[in-house]
Amino acid sequence: MHRRPVVSTNGRVRALALGLVLALGLALGLASVTPASAQQPIRIGLQGPITGPWALEGEMAVNSVQIVVDQINARGGILGRPVELVIGDDQGEVRQSALTAQRMVAEGVVAVISSYGSSITEAAQLIYEDAEVVNIAYGATAESLTQHGHRYFFRTSFRDDRQGDFFAELVTTHLNLQRIAIVHDNSTFARGLAEAARRSLANKPGVQVVFYDAVTAGERDFTAVISRMRTTNPQVVYFTAYYPEAGLFLRQMRDAGIDALFIGGNAAINDEFIQIAGLEVAKGSLVTQEPLPTDLDYPEAIEFVNEYVRRHGAPPSTPWPVYAADALNVIAAAIEATGSTDSTVLAEYIRNELNINGITGPISFEASGDRAGAIYKAYVVDENGRIVDAGY
Amino acid sequence: MNKPYLRWIVYAVLLAGLIAFPRVASRYWTDVAVFFGIYVILGLSLNLILGEVGLFNMGHAAFFAIGAYTTAILSTQYGVPLAWLFPLSGIVAGLFAYVVTRPIIHLRGDYLLIVTIGLNEIIRIALINNPWGLTGGPNGLLVLDRFTLFGWSARTPADFYYLTWGFIVLIVIALVRLQNSRIGRAWNYVREDEVAAAAMGIDVRWAKSLAFTLGAGLAGAAGTLYAAKIRIISPDSFTFSESVILFTIVVLGGLGSIPGVIVAAGALMVLPEIFRDFMEYRMLVFGAAMIVMMIFRPQGLWPSRRWVRELETETTPGSAGSPPKPGAAAPAARSDA
């Protein structure tokens, strides 16, 4: 297993020793350590929230990517060279993300799987673009990410606007509801999804967005927003922000006597959401999201989920880790096909030619770096607190 | 260091080491040295306020934020070159500090502390709420321009290294001269005894205002460096915990001590690095280290010479600085309550 220790970066705090002399010594020491193996490993970075509020996502991403690394190494590596994973912890913070990306570049990785969270990814993609390193996001869906004209940025996850379209379709044709409230938290991702949903609803006859507002991430008391929302009398509340706020929001909304249907965006609803809201309150809530790993019926997916369960006891509880695993599949396929580890060659190939069957289905990319196609589903929280296919 | 030539030799060696560093160190360590340098500038700027004048400012990140956001906004929206923004952000942050601290500058000790924390929070919340669409909300702003000076533009870590540390050398020279000037002595006087200082004809209000303005201005200039280097600035870079780190740097180094600030900034940045093997326990150990360092070196890692002289003349240990035994009739402490 070629796995380096977690490269965890704390803030501020990348530094030189008490004196310059000490730092000099360290630098010289670091410079003299060169791996002397004939079969130099191919080093691939994985940047994610290993610690911090999204640590669970980071942990599952590492687990998932590690499975693919082991699969590749078991069949003899790429071009006969083993894959070595370099892990960088961005703590789910924008600044840490920039620092981690700089560190990845300094580590000399061939390509990076980066990262979870749109704002986090946006900070890192700038640095990778400058350093000309292929970077593939796995949990970043904001539209803006692929609008900068970057040459080295791709993503295996889909774009918000497609989820917004799906939501509009869901409420109009399947649920047949008219008065819609949309709540986000001003983050790139949540606001992007909220705007996409509003835009998409504007084209549908008969529906009306009666309430559109933001809450503050990290807040615990939403009673003021909820009081205002109640006066608009919505039938559906679409909550596009993250689960810690979603659980509290739903419960306080029920406490205030609003019995509108609660639909979460793909970051709002997971096991912790149910725990925070309480099952009694949470059950019946819907979520629009990418298919869960356990709902994928491709042979690659079944094999992957079985292996994941064998190692960790339960399948990944959110869709994102599998996209990270697929990002590695993309990188590996590109290196194998081109016989090169040159970033420009790899980026050209991934953009124009790559077409593989990944764990999450067929993968190819548009010119922008977005993944072609999109698959969304609606899930519902059932009586037993499981998140199951809602059948829409 | 009684022999003057010895001191110059030390300076020469330090300078040579400073210049040679990026040539021997890796890109990564050069980057680390850049961020270390930015913290040194911030520490020095807070030292003017907290160390020299003894004003409890625990919201210094607010001024840093003003500088960084001024840079990002003027650069992206109006295309102002970063090199001009370097002084401009300093001026904006300094003016801001002058205006907002004027009505509160008479507050004592802990009251000033909570007000500066409040100021930090107000700024952070304002940045998150994206007033007039200027600040980009929680995601912040991208800085796409490059720092360019006379046709030379900063791109590599080494470029930023020379930019940052060149600036540090200049401000250290300026600050040492300031310390030994009338202003510097007036500041220390105010720190030790406000009433006596006023009696000696020092305009206490003016002295405090000047320290806040200069300190904030320097932090604002550091904001430009930071924005140019990191290229994405967001509200979570300017939180209260950032202010706490800066506060700790000044106290840990020794109030009013320039070398102390540099050593403490180094220690605070390098400690978590050393503790990296502890992984999850890292910040736990870091907190414990803060306590231990205060217990064993309450005067700071490198106390200023003026401070040491004072300690030597005191007979009772511990009555250096403002309040001696709590509850005893120390005027500074009583008037806080």
Added chain:
Amino acid sequence: MGIFTEQLINGLTLGSIYALIALGYTMVYGIMRLINFAHGELFMLGAYVGFTLLMSQFATGAGPGLLLLAVVVLAAMIAVALVGVTVERVAYRPLRHSHRLTAVVSALGASILLQNAAMLLWGKRYQAYPVEFVPAGRFELLGVHFTAMQLIILATALFLMLALYFFVQRTAIGMAIRATAIDHDTARLMGIDINQIIRLVFVIGPALGAAAGVMIGLYYRQIHYTMGWAYGLKAFTAAIMGGIGNIPGAMVGGLLLGVLEMLGAGYVSSAWKDAFVFIILIGLLILRPHGLLGERVAEKV
């Protein structure tokens, strides 16, 4: 019932929590002239201890009994008081005679330490108080709607505050506390053991904070190891508003802050409410540099 009464009730509930935490800041400050930055973390520990007890075997199948909750609150108070005394002994006592700023930095260190200890003990994930123990139900009292939990919080906070007030004002130990706050040396000459008084203050403050922690856990149900700082800062602000070192001041400051915050959220903007609170604080300090009750009351604890 309009937004006003609704927000007023929400504000009083939150405010009584702030007041309980603020008492810890103000008592320690009154005795030692020290801002106990670790106090917010002690509050957070209280929330986690309560969580652990309710999740444990001890509470299984008990249902939402008030007696059970009282036992949990009491246990959390005791446990956190022990931590509080330890923090004082390790991080503050060695610094009692050094410069004030060194104690401030030591307090910040203690805060970082406790926060990360909680992260290691209870994990990084958000935890949720088990729903079956939270008293449900809504009441109407004088035409105003309350939830059961709001009533419990208001009643408990009021009880604890009154108990503290009478303890400090009417008992011999209370008098010793007040004497120590005014002058350590004179108090010592009067035969008061200063160390005992300080230790007592580090029992009472953290215990009140722990009670507030359990109640926040029951009220919002979601807890996280980073929550101490936000509530701590608000409570500290409340203590300053009321006049730090002053017990009734902390109570008034806490309630005022809670109400202002909630009305600000209702009428100004919920995203700007914290900024609104700090602007009011700064305005207040410009007009009254020692807080609302800072000068008027002579005895400071």
